[in-house]
Amino acid sequence: MPKTILVTGGAGFIGSHTCVDLLQNGYDVIIADNLVNSKRGVLAHIERVAGRTLTFNQVDVTDETALSKIFEAHEIDAVIHFAGLKAVGESVAQPLRYYRNNLNATLTLLACMEKYGVHKLAFSSSATVYAITPSPIAEDAPLGGCTNPYGWTKFMSEQIIADWARCDERRSAVLLRYFNPIGAHESGLLGEDPQGIPNNLFPYVARVAAGQYPHLSVFGDDYNTHDGTGVRDYIHVMDLARGHVCALNYLDTHTGCIPINLGRGEGYSVLDLVHAYESATGKPVPYRIGPRRPGDVDATYADPTRARELLHWTAERDLANMCACGNRWQMQYPNGYEG
Numbered sequence: 135m136p137k138t139i140l141v142t143g144g145a146g147f148i149g150s151h152t153c154v155d156l157l158q159n160g161y162d163v164i165i166a167d168n169l170v171n172s173k174r175g176v177l178a179h180i181e182r183v184a185g186r187t188l189t190f191n192q193v194d195v196t197d198e199t200a201l202s203k204i205f206e207a208h209e210i211d212a213v214i215h216f217a218g219l220k221a222v223g224e225s226v227a228q229p230l231r232y233y234r235n236n237l238n239a240t241l242t243l244l245a246c247m248e249k250y251g252v253h254k255l256a257f258s259s260s261a262t263v264y265a266i267t268p269s270p271i272a273e274d275a276p277l278g279g280c281t282n283p284y285g286w287t288k289f290m291s292e293q294i295i296a297d298w299a300r301c302d303e304r305r306s307a308v309l310l311r312y313f314n315p316i317g318a319h320e321s322g323l324l325g326e327d328p329q330g331i332p333n334n335l336f337p338y339v340a341r342v343a344a345g346q347y348p349h350l351s352v353f354g355d356d357y358n359t360h361d362g363t364g365v366r367d368y369i370h371v372m373d374l375a376r377g378h379v380c381a382l383n384y385l386d387t388h389t390g391c392i393p394i395n396l397g398r399g400e401g402y403s404v405l406d407l408v409h410a411y412e413s414a415t416g417k418p419v420p421y422r423i424g425p426r427r428p429g430d431v432d433a434t435y436a437d438p439t440r441a442r443e444l445l446h447w448t449a450e451r452d453l454a455n456m457c458a459c460g461n462r463w464q465m466q467y468p469n470g471y472e473g
């Protein structure tokens with residue numbers, strides 16, 4: 135019997151790419167998503183790329199009655215929990231909305247899992263839970279000191295999940311700490327579809343290269359890095375998706391709760407990415423140096439040893455591939471998914 139995976143937030147950027155990998159690996163997929171930050175049109179793209187259908191429920195994960203109906207209707211083997219608000223700047227302006235939404239989503243999901251005897255969970259966490267610390271960053275690095283409410287909701291959800299896992303020996307959870315996911319499925323049929331002006335670097339660069347914006351503002355060139363611009367660990371979204379499928383295998387053979395980094399383990403600067411995008415696409419990416427963005431750090435990249443040893447997973451795609459795939463998506467779907 136194929137295993138059934140509930141994917142909360144499966145209509146989002148990382149969720150949609152993960153659903154493709156799950157479907158292509160023989161899992162049956164159920165998405166629960168309220169479409170607050172994604173469009174229903176993504177579903178047809180997932181099914182077209184995967185060559186298989188999925189089950190979609192437009193549900194707010196904080197709605198226990200609605201979420202329970204999904205657990206009633208399906209024999210769920212494991213859950214991948216992506217659903218949550220994730221805009222760093224927005225979380226600073228609307229902290230209570232972020233704490234209420236993201237923490238209630240986690241609490242409601244765990245309550246349903248407890249009620250229906252579902253014991254395996256992969257949680258979409260983030261490197262933002264780490265305190266400011268030298269890179270490469272391993273999972274035992276100091277935590278906390280988050281610079282925004284979004285990061286604190288990930289930090290607090292990790293703690294809630296760890297305590298949930300510890301109180302029942304049948305339970306297993308992995309806390310997947312993403313670094314900087316970018317790019318798109320190689321088909322160009324899936325990609326990042328930020329609503330409005332992107333906060334993150336990569337989608338903004340893609341739109342500058344496509345002529346949607348006149349130039350990129352580089353947020354500071356006086357950081358303690360090789361070229362003065364911020365250094366991050368960029369990871370192809372399909373490598374990240376594969377990490378989730380590998381995590382499901384780990385959940386089948388282990389109990390307890392463990393954090394695992396999903397990153398490449400190497401850092402690239404803003405200008406490294408700009409130049410890589412220009413080389414991969416042949417398109418200029420004009421930029422101007424602007425002031426630093428509050429809260430940014432000089433450099434952050436992963437120590438990916440634990441993922442390699444426990445999940446038998448390493449990121450395979452390089453920066454050039456991330457840029458080429460992201461550009462293919464941008465050119466094919468300049469306005470993103472259909473409504």
Ligand code: WQD
Pocket residue numbers: 220222259260261262312313314315333334335336338350351352353354363364365366404427430
């Ligand atoms: C990358 C670099 C900027 C935009 C964020 C979240 C993190 C995670 C990933 C969810 C930095 C520079 C950016 C621009 C720029 N999200 N930059 N001009 O801040 O590393 O991480 O996204 O989990 O939680 O914090 O990513 O893409 O915003 O910035 O120069 O227009 O690009 O200063 O050095 P970040 P980012």
